[in-house]
Amino acid sequence: MKLATCAQIREAETRAIDAGVSAYTLMETAASGIADAIIQQTDARNEEIFCIAYIGKGNNAGDALSVLRRLMAHGWNVHIRAAYSAEDMEGLCQLQWEKFHDAEASTLTTELDVTAEPTLLRRKLADIPRMPIVILDGLLGSGVDGPLKPAIAELVQEINELRRTCSNATVWAIDIPTGVHPDTGEIGENAVQADYTAAIGCIKPGLIADTATSHVGRLVPVPLNDLDIQPEYSDEVIDSPMLSRLLVRRPYELYKNKAGRVAVIAGSIGMLGAAQLCTEAALRAGVGLVVLYCLPETYPLLAARVSPEIMVKQVQTYKNIDEDDAQALLIGPGLGQLDNANQLALHALVSCFDGTVVLDADGINLAAERSWRFEKNHILTPHPGEMRRLLPSAGMNTPRKELVNSFLYNHDATLVLKGARTIIGQRRQGMLYNSTGGPSMAKGGQGDVLAGICAGLAAQGMMPRDAAALAVYLCGRASELAVSRGCSGHERALTAGDTLRHLGAAMQSTADLCY
Ligand SMILES: NC(=O)C1=CN([C@@H]2O[C@H](COP(=O)(O)OP(=O)(O)OC[C@H]3O[C@@H](n4cnc5c(N)ncnc54)[C@H](O)[C@@H]3O)[C@@H](O)[C@H]2O)[C@@H](O)CC1
Ligand SMILES: [K+]
Incomplete structure (x- = not known):
């Protein structure tokens, strides 16, 4: 609206x-x-x-x-x-x-x-x-x-x-x-x-x-x-009439290789769940295939833990990732600190990737530390702390819209500044403000779900700004439905897993133009 x-x-x-x-x-x-x-x-x-x-x-x-x-x-x-x-x-x-x-x-x-x-x-x-x-x-x-x-x-x-x-x-x-x-x-x-x-x-x-x-x-x-x-x-608030056009019916003959593929680099010891949540979120966003790349120390742990639908591949270093088939690359949820060689390898991977790159959490921290340049095919999903790392000179009380504008001044990417009323910005486009969600979502894991959905939607052919807007709206709506349908019962009890399990209901409610 x-x-x-x-x-x-x-x-x-x-x-x-x-x-x-x-x-x-x-x-x-x-x-x-x-x-x-x-x-x-x-x-x-x-x-x-x-x-x-x-x-x-x-x-x-x-x-x-x-x-x-x-x-x-x-x-x-x-x-x-x-x-x-x-x-x-x-x-x-x-x-x-x-x-x-x-x-x-x-x-x-x-x-x-x-x-x-x-x-x-x-x-x-x-x-x-x-x-x-x-x-x-x-x-x-x-x-x-x-x-x-x-x-x-x-x-x-x-x-x-x-x-x-x-x-x-x-x-x-x-x-x-x-x-x-x-x-x-x-x-x-x-x-x-x-x-x-x-x-x-x-x-x-x-x-x-x-x-x-x-x-x-x-x-x-x-x-x-x-x-x-x-x-x-030109700014707008995201609502279901704006998004329903993105939830088109699928052709009957669709099969997994045509429904998009997401490559994920996520998870480290102590943050394995982030990889589990974001890979499952990409799947539930409708993507045909999800492949998770792991270093040797996390491979056995993640292979045993993620959903059975996820392909888990071990690589000695991220330099060995050879991913030509994916339309979206997601880097960052629970990734932790990497050694110098792997940091450089990820930068090289991102620089030559033609599809959509979603950077979240430690992916953003790494990019901010190494002063990466972000391009049109990149989506960044920082929370306020990560935003400060991207814009270290910004004042503590800078209005959120100004933060987004300052970032877009230097970068061509789509920026998703998370928080109550998440803002989505892209150069030469009006800002989008999300309407759904609420304080029930103030909990670890929600960002992993959002990043996975962003990547999953982008891999199915959505433009970065559309994928980000739909993902943000659906996460909020799914959380509302999880609370109101009694799965979590009270806003305090919601978990990111509950949000994930209500993603389908949120898609239906959006397609039905619910408020
Ligand atoms: N603009 C539109 O096309 C539509 C507007 N609608 C409604 O109409 C509303 C606006 O209606 P009105 O223009 O009648 O305005 P309001 O209903 O906001 O209030 C006007 C009344 O409040 C008094 N007032 C103004 N400031 C005050 C203050 N500080 N303290 C106490 N009283 C104060 C005024 O003297 C006046 O009597 C919209 O917010 C919306 O709810 C809807 O009916 C639909 C269509
Ligand atoms: K009122």
């Missing part, structure tokens, strides 16, 4: 309305997408769900009320906390309030809590049986102007307090977390801490600012096709 400022989205809205689309239709389309996204992402498991909408008085509140009406129709228990009384609501918000009331006539759980003390709400929450709570932040959206007024600021605090104290509460910000500046990402004195932010029609640039990451949480792009946004940025 493209990036656009609040002013640009307002212009697009005016153009749409001039072309005959009503503001009400835009709101209903947005709300329908957001409600679908919430239902898709909420781990229902046949439980009842309690939803509280926090509303202001503008169109952002109108969106929240329209979403709430849909969730109520879906059988959820709903409740509203409003900053203002119904008479103060603006046009479309008031209309949505009336529609909500009409729809709600046959149910009994809703009230407009304008004056109620927060303690009443807490008592009410204590009374209801333990069930998942979804909190909607519909306080303020792109119409925000200046510091939050007290009526809004108080409810922001209440949302954050509920999130902090109720382990079963999930906060969904509608369009923007209230208190985060939509265009700059500056965080106000009070700002909602969201688990998900459903971005409507475009991504406001503030949502991908480093400062805003922990307030925005998982970005959920909700398309609004009636808006013809003309962005001045």
Whole structure:
């Protein structure tokens, strides 16, 4: 999904309305997408769900009320906390309030809590049986102007307090977390801490600012096709509509020698698992053949350990690798320190390799130490520490986008700067920001899986930037599915192996255009 400022989205809205689309239709389309996204992402498991909408008085509140009406129709228990009384609501918000009331006539759980003390709400929450709570932040959206007024600021605090104290509460910000500046990402004195932010029609640039990451949480792009946004940025947030074109159906006659081959140099004593994870990840990315090259000291250990589908070849030194058939070469996961001869051999191998080279972990450390030049067919997947080794002169607080730009100034490669909201950069191309994943992935082994998938996709013919974008998105999505489908149950319990085992489900969810 493209990036656009609040002013640009307002212009697009005016153009749409001039072309005959009503503001009400835009709101209903947005709300329908957001409600679908919430239902898709909420781990229902046949439980009842309690939803509280926090509303202001503008169109952002109108969106929240329209979403709430849909969730109520879906059988959820709903409740509203409003900053203002119904008479103060603006046009479309008031209309949505009336529609909500009409729809709600046959149910009994809703009230407009304008004056109620927060303690009443807490008592009410204590009374209801333990069930998942979804909190909607519909306080303020792109119409925000200046510091939050007290009526809004108080409810922001209440949302954050509920999130902090109720382990079963999930906060969904509608369009923007209230208190985060939509265009700059500056965080106000009070700002909602969201688990998900459903971005409507475009991504406001503030949502991908480093400062805003922990307030925005998982970005959920909700398309609004009636808006013809003309962005001045070429940067984009990766979403399933962007990637589904890459997951094409395979020809029936495909066989292993035509499905790509990856050569891997990974693993050392103490880090054998990295080789196991990255080779299996390449296989699961759909590649036909994976060959792992090992030095004599690791050969017997790795040969006994990696998946049976992997070919394991022993070489006395990396100079002896003669690999003409592979379309991708992956170097680095758990590789450890090499002697000088093997370092030189790897440089020579990379320099003459025509396919895609994926460098990760110790592969990056080696390249940084030896000041390798990176070319168009190279993908590097550094975490922030490895990035600092690639750019030793960069300041500690340099924004991540600037780090990527500094690197691309000197190198023609595709750079994947890992972290919350992984960034993918390539010269003369807009930056790509990932939307999937989360803190569940903060664990060893995830990078090995990512590197293996990158190499596996590239070996199947994907361009480096496409392979990197799809790999990053799939790893995040697979991790989310592993947590929500109960394989790891709680975000803390996820392992890289769980991510790997959910790769197929993530591919299907991406092809199905899930949020
Ligand atoms: N642009 C579009 O095409 C669409 C926008 N939609 C929604 O509309 C939202 C924008 O709606 P609005 O322009 O009505 O704006 P908001 O709903 O963000 O809020 C505007 C209201 O908040 C008040 N306000 C502004 N700054 C404040 C502050 N610091 N403290 C307290 N109150 C403050 C204003 O006086 C005004 O009453 C978007 O974020 C999105 O949720 C959707 O309905 C879909 C279509
Ligand atoms: K909001």
